[in-house]
Amino acid sequence: GDSVTQMEGPVTLSEEAFLTINCTYTATGYPSLFWYVQYPGEGLQLLLKATKADDKGSNKGFEATYRKETTSFHLEKGSVQVSDSAVYFCALSDRGETSGSRLTFGEGTQLTVNP
Amino acid sequence: DVKVTQSSRYLVKRTGEKVFLECVQDMDHENMFWYRQDPGLGLRLIYFSYDVKMKEKGDIPEGYSVSREKKERFSLILESASTNQTSMYLCASTKRRWETEAFFGQGTRLTVV
Numbered sequence: 001g002d003s004v005t006q007m008e009g010p011v012t013l014s015e016e017a018f019l020t021i022n023c024t025y026t027a028t029g030y031p032s033l034f035w036y037v038q039y040p041g042e043g044l045q046l047l048l049k050a051t052k053a054d055d056k057g058s059n060k061g062f063e064a065t066y067r068k069e070t071t072s073f074h075l076e077k078g079s080v081q082v083s084d085s086a087v088y089f090c091a092l093s094d095r096g097e098t099s100g101s102r103l104t105f106g107e108g109t110q111l112t113v114n115p
Numbered sequence: 116d117v118k119v120t121q122s123s124r125y126l127v128k129r130t131g132e133k134v135f136l137e138c139v140q141d142m143d144h145e146n147m148f149w150y151r152q153d154p155g156l157g158l159r160l161i162y163f164s165y166d167v168k169m170k171e172k173g174d175i176p177e178g179y180s181v182s183r184e185k186k187e188r189f190s191l192i193l194e195s196a197s198t199n200q201t202s203m204y205l206c207a208s209t210k211r212r213w214e215t216e217a218f219f220g221q222g223t224r225l226t227v228v
Contacts, residue, residue, distance in 0.1 A: 004157075036217075043119070043205060043219035044158075089157060101146055101209040102173070103217060105157040 002027045004090050006106035013080055013113050021075040021109050023064075023090035031092040033057075033066050033073040034103070038087040047075075047088070080113045087111070118142070121206050121220040128227050134193040136223050138206030144218075145211050147189035149173075149181065152203040152222070161204075164189055165212055196227045 007022040025031065032051045036044040048057030053068035062077045073090060090106040122137035140147065146165050150158040160173030162181040170181050178200060182190045189208075193200055206220040 006157075036219075041221070043221045044207075044217075045219065046216050049216070101212060101217070102148065102160055102163055103158075103207075105150075105159075107155055107157040 002104045004106035010110035019077040029094040031094045034091040036089045119220040136191040140208040144208035146209040148207040150205045
């Protein structure tokens with residue numbers, strides 16, 4: 001079945017540092033890929049997405065590129081802020097006939113940014 | 116803005132109790148989902164529904180059931196709560212069957228004692 005693997009956390013960075021959170025996936029079909037973010041005390045919200053190979057999703061300074069050859073969708077940001085402290089989830093949706101828009105999530109990576 | 120509302124933020128229930136978690140969305144979305152969130156395990160799908168009165172099992176349906184009597188409301192039922200069901204429960208919705216952006220509620224943290 002489908003699966004998503006994220007880099008182990010937690011991750012602690014200083015403000016303005018470069019961020020990478022690794023994500024790799026296994027899927028039988030041709031999935032769409034997502035990053036969701038969960039701020040403290042809140043539900044998840046979509047950060048960015050990519051629906052086909054070589055697409056780059058971007059939002060709020062975060063970027064991720066859909067790499068079919070390496071089955072990866074790594075999240076990057078050039079300069080993190082304290083307000084980026086949150087849990088980040090990589091996810092996929094294989095859009096299959098029986099699965100529709102159900103999402104498969106990775107384990108989540110806790111990011112803490114210190115001033 | 117789409118709003119997904121879960122009826123409780125925090126619940127404490129006793130072992131063996133029947134527990135109802137309610138979720139309502141206000142944007143006429145077709146699809147609704149219940150996930151469970153545990154540290155180190157991410158989110159795991161319990162049940163989902165593509166239409167009123169229909170339901171499908173997710174990856175971990177054991178010990179749970181659901182009800183969708185109206186399009187906007189999707190209830191998760193713990194038939195006989197156990198301590199291993201202590202967790203954060205998240206409801207989500209998507210507009211159409213193959214719509215890929217999910218909208219989440221704030222979550223219900225359930226503690227079973």
